[in-house]
């Protein structure tokens with residue numbers, strides 16, 4: 001596999017890291033022409049950090065415990081991404097906002113995935129089972145996943161890819177969450193595959 005144009009990924013994640021795991025496996029098995037260069041978590045005890053360490057991927061705990069001011073944390077994250085020569089930053093279950101320095105140095109190069117069809121069911125407080133509970137309470141017949149560019153607000157940047165997931169009559173929030181998460185792992189890989197391919201071909205799609 002051609003590694004010259006290989007997409008260099010930096011992943012920020014807070015808890016379980018099942019999306020991280022799926023992306024790591026896709027890279028390792030050659031299903032995705034990309035390399036996870038670094039993993040950063042705000043949660044020192046996260047399973048996500050352990051998953052990265054297990055694969056010998058450099059993994060760092062950077063949070064407001066390690067860096068008490070927002071500015072110093074933003075700088076530390078930026079320096080870590082630069083040190084590992086990251087091209088594209090992925091927020092895969094990262095529960096914090098990204099600082100202005102990282103956003104400025106990675107313009108249109110920070111992506112988040114959100115487990116709904118944004119702009120529906122997004123924004124502050126819309127995470128975890130709350131998203132799926134709201135979808136069921138609103139009697140939606142479908143939900144989905146949105147991968148979008150990140151700006152300074154929760155779940156608000158331009159969507160670059162969306163996929164749909166059905167909601168069935170007897171779904172509980174947990175059942176729906178499991179169905180969406182299963183699809184989300186696959187969808188990250190499909191979307192990153194499209195980005196990697198476009199890059200090899202010298203275009204940008206689906207990125208701006």
Ligand code: GRF
Pocket residue numbers: 013014015016017018019020092093094113114115127128181184
């Ligand atoms: C994902 O559903 C993501 O969309 C949301 O948090 C979840 C993270 O799951 N923001 P995991 O940590 O990758 O298992």
